Amino acid sequence: MEVKQLNFNRHSIQGTIKVPGDKSISHRAIMFGAISSGKTIVRNFLFGADCLSTISCFRKLGVNIIQEDNEIVIYGEGWSGLKEPASVLDVGNSGTTTRLMLGILAGRPFHSVVIGDDSIAKRPMNRVVLPLRQMGAKINGRENGNYTPIAIQGSPLTSITYELPVASAQVKSCLLLAGLQANGETTIIEPAATRDHTEKMIQHFGGEISIRNNQISVQGNQQLTGTVVDVPGDISSAAFFMVAAAIMENSEVKLENVGLNPTRTGIIDVLIKMGADISIEMNKDASYEPVGTITVRTSILKGIEISGDLIPRLIDELPIIALLATQAEGTTIIKNAEELKVKETNRIDAVARELSQLGANIVPTEDGMIIIGKTTLHGGTVSSLGDHRIGMMLGVASLICKEKVILEDYEAVEVSYPNFFEDLQALLK
Numbered sequence: 001m002e003v004k005q006l007n008f009n010r011h012s013i014q015g016t017i018k019v020p021g022d023k024s025i026s027h028r029a030i031m032f033g034a035i036s037s038g039k040t041i042v043r044n045f046l047f048g049a050d051c052l053s054t055i056s057c058f059r060k061l062g063v064n065i066i067q068e069d070n071e072i073v074i075y076g077e078g079w080s081g082l083k084e085p086a087s088v089l090d091v092g093n094s095g096t097t098t099r100l101m102l103g104i105l106a107g108r109p110f111h112s113v114v115i116g117d118d119s120i121a122k123r124p125m126n127r128v129v130l131p132l133r134q135m136g137a138k139i140n141g142r143e144n145g146n147y148t149p150i151a152i153q154g155s156p157l158t159s160i161t162y163e164l165p166v167a168s169a170q171v172k173s174c175l176l177l178a179g180l181q182a183n184g185e186t187t188i189i190e191p192a193a194t195r196d197h198t199e200k201m202i203q204h205f206g207g208e209i210s211i212r213n214n215q216i217s218v219q220g221n222q223q224l225t226g227t228v229v230d231v232p233g234d235i236s237s238a239a240f241f242m243v244a245a246a247i248m249e250n251s252e253v254k255l256e257n258v259g260l261n262p263t264r265t266g267i268i269d270v271l272i273k274m275g276a277d278i279s280i281e282m283n284k285d286a287s288y289e290p291v292g293t294i295t296v297r298t299s300i301l302k303g304i305e306i307s308g309d310l311i312p313r314l315i316d317e318l319p320i321i322a323l324l325a326t327q328a329e330g331t332t333i334i335k336n337a338e339e340l341k342v343k344e345t346n347r348i349d350a351v352a353r354e355l356s357q358l359g360a361n362i363v364p365t366e367d368g369m370i371i372i373g374k375t376t377l378h379g380g381t382v383s384s385l386g387d388h389r390i391g392m393m394l395g396v397a398s399l400i401c402k403e404k405v406i407l408e409d410y411e412a413v414e415v416s417y418p419n420f421f422e423d424l425q426a427l428l429k
């Protein structure tokens with residue numbers, strides 16, 4: 001475990017930055033390239049540990065994936081180009097790799113075993129295993145298939161109509177990937193809108209999909225064609241700089257080329273509702289995913305309630321939103337966010353514990369937290385607990401701490417943003 005002394009000793013954050021590529025879209029670009037026929041070029045791919053795990057798994061599945069300068073090139077040979085792997089598929093820390101890949105493997109006529117790190121071993125897989133079994137996949141694993149290691153024998157799949165018990169883009173995407181290989185039409189019904197990158201990518205790779213309100217349907221036996229994917233900057237990474245600019249004095253940060261898909265922009269809605277000084281400019285020439293520039297300046301913030309359908313639109317930003325709320329006047333209440341308990345860590349406990357360590361006033365609840373602002377943060381020793389988003393949030397927290405902060409396990413940030421601390425340092429004045 002590595003320890004970082006965060007003693008930036010700076011008072012403002014200023015400048016322009018392009019954050020790395022979107023993690024969700026980078027995973028999908030590799031997977032869709034792998035199951036399509038022909039060449040796929042992925043530009044602005046995120047070279048973070050999670051997306052590298054996806055590349056490594058699909059290479060083991062026999063797909064030719066190469067890096068040319070900063071681009072990834074995939075030579076797909078369609079569904080049948082995937083072959084039985086000779087060794088286990090290691091997803092590392094990545095929930096997205098695990099759940100989406102299971103949807104692909106479910107219909108492939110071979111055996112494979114999926115493993116991951118200690119965090120993945122605690123994350124529930126029944127949410128995909130149970131519906132995949134209904135479609136005909138043969139899956140075994142620890143605790144009846146709920147946890148890795150998971151063994152899967154792919155089989156011919158039958159389509160289903162499935163109402164998601166939780167609003168999860170990973171479950172939806174897994175079942176759409178299985179549905180593309182099934183006989184007949186598969187329909188997924190969402191309780192609330194979740195990120196729709198898979199739906200967009202099916203269309204981008206020449207497939208057919210129908211979307212009516214909260215019902216998404218795909219026909220089976222679809223063959224996709226390789227293409228070029230321009231990955232926008234990750235709004236989930238941009239969020240750390242947005243919050244840093246809002247809570248530090250004399251600050252202004254301009255974030256260029258950020259993905260602004262409306263299923264991901266809950267953080268912007270929250271900043272606006274809290275009274276932040278923020279402006280958005282859409283790029284006119286963006287491709288199939290909306291992209292734009294976000295500018296955030298020092299802000300006077302007030303506490304709000306964050307709940308309901310907004311939650312899936314900012315689920316990964318809740319740790320940094322909790323820090324934001326510590327600097328708002330009044331109380332912020334986060335509700336309906338029980339999904340936070342099954343991320344890389346239990347993020348309700350992790351946020352409450354680590355930020356309280358620095359002097360924040362946060363009460364964890366069953367489905368979220370109550371943050372009482374505005375608090376002055378002091379220094380102390382905290383830990384990412386092995387969770388990249390907790391590590392980056394604590395890095396931003398250290399910027400407004402009165403004394404120095406020691407961050408344990410800081411290298412967890414490699415999962416989604418390997419150069420996070422260097423990029424942050426470069427903007428500090």
Ligand SMILES: O=C(O)C1=C[C@@H](OP(=O)(O)O)[C@@H](O)[C@H](O)C1
Binds near residue numbers: 023025173339
């Ligand atoms: O589909 C995706 O790329 C993701 C979906 C979300 O997970 P859930 O589907 O479990 O909510 C999110 O938390 C994760 O970081 C990425």
Ligand SMILES: C=C(OP(=O)(O)O)C(=O)O
Binds near residue numbers: 093095096344
């Ligand atoms: C939850 C996350 O990712 P995953 O589910 O892919 O591990 C995340 O990036 O915050």
